[in-house]
Amino acid sequence: xxxxxxxxxxxxxxxxxxxxxxxxxxxxxxxxxxxxxxxxxxxxxxxxxxxxxxxxxxxxxxxxxxxxxxxxxxxxxxxxxxxxxxxxxxxxxxxxxxxxxxxxxxxxxxxxxxxxxxxxxxxxxxxxxxxxxxxxxxxxxxxxxxxxxxxxxxxxxxxxxxxxxxxxxxxxxxxxxxxxxxxxxxxxxxxxxxxxxxxxxxxxxxxxxxxxxxxxxxxxxxxxxxxxxxxxxxxxxxxxxxxxxxxxxxxxxxxxxxxxxxxxxxxxxxxxxxxxxxxxxxxxxxxxxxxxxxxxxxxxxxxxxxxxxxxxxxxxxxxxxxxxxxxxxxxxxxxxxxxxxxxxxxxxxxxxxxxxxxxxxxxxxxxxxxxxxxxxxxxxxxxxxxxxxxxxxxxxxxxxx
Amino acid sequence: xxxxxxxxxxxxxxxxxxxxxxxxxxxxxxxxxxxxxxxxxxxxxxxxxxxxxxxxxxxxxxxxxxxxxxxxxxxxxxxxxxxxxxxxxxxxxxxxxxxxxxxxxxxxxxxxxxxxxxxxxxxxxxxxxxxxxxxxxxxxxxxxxxxxxxxxxxxxxxxxxxxxxxxxxxxxxxxxxxxxxxxxxxxxxxxxxxxxxxxxxxxxxxxxxxxxxxxxxxxxxxxxxxxxxxxxxxxxxxxxxxxxxxxxxxxxxxxxxxxxxxxxxxxxxxxxxxxxxxxxxxxxxxxxxxxxxxxxxxxxxxxxxxxxxxxxxxxxxxxxxxxxxxxxxxxxxxxxxxxxxxxxxxxxxxxxxxxxxxxxxxxxxxxxxxxxxxxxxxxxxxxxxxxxxxxxxxxxxxxxx
Numbered sequence: 001x002x003x004x005x006x007x008x009x010x011x012x013x014x015x016x017x018x019x020x021x022x023x024x025x026x027x028x029x030x031x032x033x034x035x036x037x038x039x040x041x042x043x044x045x046x047x048x049x050x051x052x053x054x055x056x057x058x059x060x061x062x063x064x065x066x067x068x069x070x071x072x073x074x075x076x077x078x079x080x081x082x083x084x085x086x087x088x089x090x091x092x093x094x095x096x097x098x099x100x101x102x103x104x105x106x107x108x109x110x111x112x113x114x115x116x117x118x119x120x121x122x123x124x125x126x127x128x129x130x131x132x133x134x135x136x137x138x139x140x141x142x143x144x145x146x147x148x149x150x151x152x153x154x155x156x157x158x159x160x161x162x163x164x165x166x167x168x169x170x171x172x173x174x175x176x177x178x179x180x181x182x183x184x185x186x187x188x189x190x191x192x193x194x195x196x197x198x199x200x201x202x203x204x205x206x207x208x209x210x211x212x213x214x215x216x217x218x219x220x221x222x223x224x225x226x227x228x229x230x231x232x233x234x235x236x237x238x239x240x241x242x243x244x245x246x247x248x249x250x251x252x253x254x255x256x257x258x259x260x261x262x263x264x265x266x267x268x269x270x271x272x273x274x275x276x277x278x279x280x281x282x283x284x285x286x287x288x289x290x291x292x293x294x295x296x297x298x299x300x301x302x303x304x305x306x307x308x309x310x311x312x313x314x315x316x317x318x319x320x321x322x323x324x325x326x327x328x329x330x331x332x333x334x335x336x337x338x339x340x341x342x343x344x345x346x347x348x349x350x351x352x353x354x355x356x357x358x359x360x361x362x363x364x365x366x367x368x369x370x371x372x373x374x375x376x377x378x379x380x381x382x383x384x385x386x387x388x389x390x391x392x393x394x395x396x397x398x399x400x401x
Numbered sequence: 402x403x404x405x406x407x408x409x410x411x412x413x414x415x416x417x418x419x420x421x422x423x424x425x426x427x428x429x430x431x432x433x434x435x436x437x438x439x440x441x442x443x444x445x446x447x448x449x450x451x452x453x454x455x456x457x458x459x460x461x462x463x464x465x466x467x468x469x470x471x472x473x474x475x476x477x478x479x480x481x482x483x484x485x486x487x488x489x490x491x492x493x494x495x496x497x498x499x500x501x502x503x504x505x506x507x508x509x510x511x512x513x514x515x516x517x518x519x520x521x522x523x524x525x526x527x528x529x530x531x532x533x534x535x536x537x538x539x540x541x542x543x544x545x546x547x548x549x550x551x552x553x554x555x556x557x558x559x560x561x562x563x564x565x566x567x568x569x570x571x572x573x574x575x576x577x578x579x580x581x582x583x584x585x586x587x588x589x590x591x592x593x594x595x596x597x598x599x600x601x602x603x604x605x606x607x608x609x610x611x612x613x614x615x616x617x618x619x620x621x622x623x624x625x626x627x628x629x630x631x632x633x634x635x636x637x638x639x640x641x642x643x644x645x646x647x648x649x650x651x652x653x654x655x656x657x658x659x660x661x662x663x664x665x666x667x668x669x670x671x672x673x674x675x676x677x678x679x680x681x682x683x684x685x686x687x688x689x690x691x692x693x694x695x696x697x698x699x700x701x702x703x704x705x706x707x708x709x710x711x712x713x714x715x716x717x718x719x720x721x722x723x724x725x726x727x728x729x730x731x732x733x734x735x736x737x738x739x740x741x742x743x744x745x746x747x748x749x750x751x752x753x754x755x756x757x758x759x760x761x762x763x764x765x766x767x768x769x770x771x772x773x774x775x776x777x778x779x780x781x782x783x784x785x786x787x788x789x790x791x792x793x794x795x796x797x798x799x800x801x802x
Contacts, residue, residue, distance in 0.1 A: 002483070005483055051433075051434075052433055052536065056780075139763070209680070214413045249441055305585065358429070358743065359428070360437075360770060362771075374775055375774070376750055376780065377457060377464070377780065378458070378750075378780025379779075380780070384463065384464040384465065387464050389465070391465035391466070391747075391748040392465075396748070398746055399466055399469065399470040399472055399475075399482075400468055400471045400472040400486070400487065401466065
């Protein structure tokens with residue numbers, strides 16, 4: 001559905017929508033004929049909702065396409081993740097909870113080592129300890145180019161987020177990383193006229209970085225790739241006439257939510273309990289809440305089937321707390337699948353539950369992949385979920401007479 | 402599916418298709434775990450077809466989108482209802498069974514009252530009695546502007562359909578209704594060059610209307626909005642190589658069918674029996690029949706659950722009469738849902754049954770939302786139904802070798 005078309009149908013209402021995203025929710029059984037993580041979990045509260053809800057399976061970007069968290073979230077927020085692309089650099093900045101501003105250009109940085117001739121000897125500088133990376137970042141922060149500002153935010157080991165800020169910077173820039181050793185870093189080149197200035201600023205920064213780091217033992221050069229600004233995307237609140245808030249702990253998800261214009265709330269803790277506690281505390285201030293649960297994906301990627309089951313069960317235990325606030329629409333779903341048996345994200349369609357007093361009950365008793373396969377929402381693009389949520393919230397006018 | 406692509410595959414055949422549309426067919430149960438209207442209805446004849454049929458749930462315009470009858474019908478006839486949009490004025494004209502011609506511009510009219518300064522005091526003239534509206538319409542019919550013709554067709558109370566006919570009229574025209582009282586009606590403005598003449602003609606008409614109605618007690622002015630011509634849509638008969646006939650009682654559905662180029666048959670009565678009787682009488686003359694049943698939607702919108710059940714049961718009783726004529730393909734479905742518990746149209750997917758001697762039986766015993774949810778047609782866009790019907794009718798060639 002075209003966002004412009006949808007926007008014309010949006011009407012205001014005094015209703016509240018809660019969207020609970022269990023990252024990497026979809027799974028696979030440990031053995032043929034067995035149950036998935038979600039099906040193995042004891043989820044009495046989600047099951048009670050399931051009995052009243054419409055179910056379906058969401059496809060984040062397209063059949064067979066495995067997505068990262070960026071596109072997975074954009075899709076469930078209603079944006080076509082193929083049209084609206086978040087660059088690698090921006091995602092790296094999101095990951096360290098860096099608040100990018102419009103016009104900022106971000107890149108993924110590596111500390112690396114070069115020999116006396118400037119040829120790369122290790123693209124990751126032996127995966128130097130993260131603490132060393134902090135020391136090197138402090139050195140890089142002394143660099144000045146005209147009136148531009150630079151931010152260097154260590155991620156882990158050799159990786160850091162690089163952001164440049166100032167007027168007139170384009171992001172059509174080539175990578176400096178040749179991806180093999182024995183060659184020198186490549187100059188940043190502008191791929192369009194609007195990015196010529198940015199290329200000059202970046203190259204100037206890199207030259208100075210080389211000089212400043214020259215005598216360091218752990219790493220003596222940097223590589224930058226995936227230069228990207230913020231994509232220009234319609235703001236969630238305007239689009240849906242909602243006052244949206246995001247409750248997420250990890251930077252990546254806070255960043256994507258911020259990109260869509262949601263208010264990103266402070267959670268004040270790292271636990272699932274803190275996420276739901278924040279919802280309760282902030283209930284009066286917003287009419288759309290996005291809650292992000294990371295644990296399910298982490299366990300999926302670690303191959304920890306039972307850990308993922310437990311995370312789902314823990315989320316389930318907070319469902320009564322959500323329902324006690326009497327939300328009009330509750331969505332429980334995921335941004336993608338992360339089956340523990342695959343130890344990675346996957347392309348498998350993701351279980352979805354939508355509950356409101358108007359949902360046509362599909363009559364299933366247990367929330368899970370099998371039930372969702374038979375649900376009345378069918379197998380649907382994730383980007384269509386918001387429309388269905390709005391309809392259930394009485395926030396979409398009739399199309400045509 | 403692209404209509405141009407589909408059209409290339411169409412081949413002629415000596416087969417007949419009957420499409421029975423129960424308006425607003427989809428529903429909701431009165432209470433959680435209960436049965437919908439269709440599931441509550443005793444439908445032995447539809448159930449006999451169900452046992453041999455393929456089932457599915459149709460989505461008229463998009464997930465979560467509630468449609469009016471215009472887009473709902475265009476979709477089930479195979480047209481993308483977002484691409485082919487019928488304007489408000491045209492729908493108003495359809496509603497009174499006015500036969501619009503290409504080039505006609507229609508609008509929704511209101512009789513209203515204005516004070517001595519021309520400021521609107523009541524946008525609906527106190528919802529004057531429909532008989533008064535007929536008297537005022539007679540006065541308006543005396544208006545002349547050059548060689549243009551005007552049609553004023555009362556709808557109900559203050560509402561009437563306004564149509565202007567003549568060469569070179571565009572429909573990119575602004576409304577005259579300011580939507581609030583205390584202001585004068587707004588001049589019609591052209592939003593493109595092709596509509597400048599139409600704006601002049603409309604404004605001239607409105608000026609004369611103001612003078613003619615000046616001393617009337619019930620209403621002394623008119624408001625016009627939703628100016629629209631007929632959308633240019635591929636003709637159903639050409640597209641599918643069919644000789645299609647529409648059997649519908651209400652103007653709106655006759656109008657939409659006429660728009661697609663179907664022959665709109667005279668029904669000669671207002672009952673469901675008359676609809677099926679017309680089918681029997683006209684069986685030899687056409688190879689595609691669209692039958693429209695209004696009662697289901699009327700009951701849905703009135704919150705009359707049992708009335709809707711009865712209407713469905715009455716339709717069911719005529720199914721043997723249809724089958725006795727040995728149609729090759731029978732489609733039973735709806736243009737949208739109208740759950741009695743919501744007293745309105747809704748976005749819920751609509752039950753669909755397609756029967757032919759080639760349909761893969763889904764093995765269900767009762768036609769209804771639950772069975773359709775598990776059907777082999779899946780949850781599908783309504784605009785894809787015609788293709789499946791054509792395939793079952795032996796009217797689609799193989800694509801590729």
